[in-house]
Every structure is written in C-alpha cells, then in structure tokens.
Amino acid sequence: MLRYDLLFTWSDWQPLEFCWLGSAIPAKPGLYRIRRCGQSQLDYIGQTGDGKMTLRKRLGMLRGVYAADMPYRDPHTAAPALWALRHSLACHFEVSVVPIEGSTPWRKGLESLAISLYRQQERQSPTVSFGRIVSGYAMSSANNSKLVMQGKRFRGGLTTQVGPNHLSSIAPVGNLTEDPQTHHWCGHQWSAWQPLVSTIQQLSKEQSGLYRIRSSESATLLYIGQGNLRDRLNAHQKKALQPYDAQSEVFATAPALQCSWVHNANWQPHQRLELENDLIAAHLLMTETIPPAQFLGS
Template sequence: MMTIAQHELAPFCLERVWSTWQNLEGSWREARISTCPGLYRIRIVISLHDRIFPFVVYIGQSGDLRTRMGHLKGVFGIDMPFKSPHIAGPPLWAIRQRLRQERVPACFEVSVMELRGVPKSQRLGYECVAIARHRKLQPHRFLANFGRMPRGYIASTFNKGAGSFRGYPSPARNDSHLQNLALPGDLERGLPGGLDWCGLSWSHWALVQDAALSKEVSGLYRIRQPDRPTLLYLGQGIVRERINPYRKMGVECSWVGGQWREHERLELLNDIIASHVLCIGQPPTLQFPDDEAKGKL
C-alpha cells in the first residue's frame, strides 16, 4: 500500500493513495490494518438485485489506525453503542440495524491511508481535505461526521455516568437528521485572506480590539497576523466571545455571520480549513496545536 509523505499534496486523495477495501468487522485483529497514523474511510456496501451499491459513510483520522478500528466493535453489537470511544458508533449501528430489519444484504468496509512521519496537525488538515472533497462530490449523501444520524434513530450520549443513555429507534426529528450544508464556493480558488474566500461574504479585516460586533452574531471567523497571506486560526460560534482571547495579541479578525445550526457551522469550518490546506499547503498555524506549532505566533 502506498503512503503519503509530508507536504505531498499533489497525489493526495487520489484513489491509489488509499488501501484496498476490506471488511470492517474484525479488521482490528488483522495485520492488514497498520498501527501507524493515518486517515480511514468507512463505507456501506449494499447488495441488491445482483448489483453492488457502495457508499462512504464516515471519514476520520487516528494516530493508530488498527486500534481506532477496534473502537467500532460496538457497531456490531445488540445495543446501540455510546458515542465513546467512537462518535461514529451510533450512526453506523443504526445504518446496520435498519438494513438488517429490511433484510437487505450489506456490510461495512474500511480503507486507510497511512501517514507515516506526518505531524498530527498536518494529518488533521488532511482529514479536513478528505471530508471536504467527499462532501463536494456527494453533497446530498449521508455522512456520519459532525454528529449526524440517519432518520428513525436517536443517538446515544457519551458514556459519562449519570444522565448517559443508549440511543434507540424513534420517529422524532432533531438537527442530527438534517441534510448536509454545502460550501458555496470552490475549495481551491482564492486566498484565505480574501473577502469572498470559499464563496462566503467575509467582513473586512480589523484588529480584534477594534472589531465592531454585537453579542448576537454567530458564524465563522478567522484570525491572522496583519497583512499575512496565511491564517493563524479558523473558528465558529458566537464570534465576539470567540475572538475575545486574541484582543491583546495585535492580530486581525474577519468573520461571516449566518443563521446556521452548530453542526452546519462545523461542516463549513471543516471545509474552509480544507481550503487553507489546499491553497497554502498546511492548516492555519494554531489550528491543531502540536509540539511543532508551539511558539510560532
């Protein structure tokens, strides 16, 4: 299996960089899944009327791919797993249960991309790229990232003691059942400092301490050193609260507000981080702090 070396974006996400598909169930016991860091993608393969229909349903990253696959053992259990140790456990379990109830032959498969020697911050950036590109190619296809659940099921909580519960079938609807939200612009055009970057209407840049923001504005924001082409950080939430820690750092901010739900902001945030990686070659400097990123500001 091929691996991707540090900063080699040219071949990134081409099919030849990923391993061949294999059964997810029991993959954590197989040496074919490496214990090295990397990305992984999970698909459901449906057999219907002598035809095969494969759909990618989750993309993630890990410092130990084989161990991470073991965190999905609960997908094959009787009860819906908790969100810990793997947040994709509940939606994957629900997909499997529905297909079994409908007597549709199907199985989960996994494919990995080894990222040996790549810093964790860069690996997390590559994960954003893989997710963003898949979302662009399949904008209306269900993806279990960002807390999504298939309709007809309520997700389990994290296993944190009192108040925790396992998910269950239910006709109730919540935000986890809504469709994906697509980024309006191109991931690979424009620079991260542009006012129309990724097709969004960003505010003009201003020093954080001079930013005129009401308490109610929620959306996406970006932080940079003055007049630098690369960014320090990208974030989401109540913008005024989020940028406040940067007030004494002499940095600039720009933002875009929107009536987005939290999971929609997380989707858009993922995609603009991916755009930064594709345009600049790496995530914003402080996006995913690791030992190499410390002290760069």
C-alpha cells in the first residue's frame, strides 16, 4: 500500500507555535500536516496557496490556538478544534510542510490524496479534519460582519452536549485502486448510470449520500459530490442549463450528463465528506487527473 508520508517530500517536524516567524516555513503554496508532539497520529492535513496566501501566512492564522479563549472558525477552520485539544490535554503541536506548485484544484486534489492515503493506513481521518472536535467542547462560530449584525457570532468552549462533530471518523469502505466508472468503486454499491434529469425525478427529498457525474461520451468523471442527492443533482442540472461560472461551463459543454449514486441515511455529514474525499483521491490516483468541475464552485 502506498504510504501518505512517502508520497511527498515532507519537511522535518518543527514546533507549530511561532513557526510562522522567520523563514523556516516557506512563503510558497503547499500542503501541511499537524500532530501532537510525541505522537505519530495526525490531527490535521491542510493545503493553502489561493491568491497571495502561502504556507507561512496560513500557519500564522493558527495563532488563536494559543489564546486564552477558543478562536473563531475564521481565519482558520481547524483552529477551534486544535485549541480544544490543547486545552483538554495540555499538549504541544508540531508541523511539517511540503511546497506544491500548480493550480488550486490540483493542490486540493493532492490534499485529498494525502488524507485518503493516511486514512487507508490508519483506518481513520486526522483527528480534527472534516469539522470534528474533541468530546466535551463546542465549536466556535465563523467570524464575519453578517453574523455580528445578526448577533449569531459566538465563541465555543466546554459543553456537556454531544453533537455529530463529536462522533468518530468513518473508516474507508474500500481501496483506492479501482476504475472510477465501476459499480463497486471504492467499496460502495453504486446505482446504474442514468441520465441526470431522470435520476432527479426518481430520488426522494430525504435521500442523502455520494454521487458522481459524467458525460455519456467521456471516459472520466466530471464531478464527485455528497449531500442531499436530489438537491445537489438538481443544482448541477440548473448550472448546466444556465452556466455562469467555470464549474457550470463544464456541465453545460458536456453532452448527455449522467449520474450514479450511493444512498446511506446513516452517514453523518462529516463522514460523507470523508468518503467523498476518498473518491476524489481515488480518481486522482487512478487517472492522474482531477474531475474537471471539481474544486471550481459549490
């Protein structure tokens, strides 16, 4: 099995705190991984590089992990959960990085691959990836002007309540080395390929799970997704009819859109995200490409 830690040329581990000062962390786009000192288990894998963002700037957004109060989910979505780990365990973190050149979809695809290879190896995701947080803590809200105006911005902290993001990671269902077009891809039992429009009409509004979209004239997938199946597929169909961005242009120019799906009402939202991540990684591993509509919109 290909190991996540051998796929990339990761830097040596160094303390996370203050790593954003000086030049030890390169001012380049790339991937980063975070773990507690003295442990091999990872707590987070991320990527950065949009616009003028660099690894150094992105890791500097984790300053709030070392604050007295739990930080908001902006500017870094993993900061509250890392803060909770530090608060509950009095632990220290370290970080390792790898610069990655290329487009944002390509870098995000490599992030998915690094996470999924780790999941194959450990049978679980990094501790606080996919919005999870340690039990006993409630997540802070995001931090923007709209939430402030509505009085809905709040800081998280200790709690006795149990929510979906306290539940365990879901293990990979299958391996990553199968044809993305098959009915048993990544260990799932996929529906037959059907025209997108007729599938939307057949699905009930309660069904949720994973889906994949292709053109009947293409040998590769156009998009991989998760969520409420009817709502998500209907949104893609509307984009195909009225293209207005790079993602919808892909759907609009592909003839005869088809889809295939997996329904499972027992999957929690973060678990669907984990399994979707595995599908994207498997597609990249087997075809050396990212589905052309992936990472271009919602």
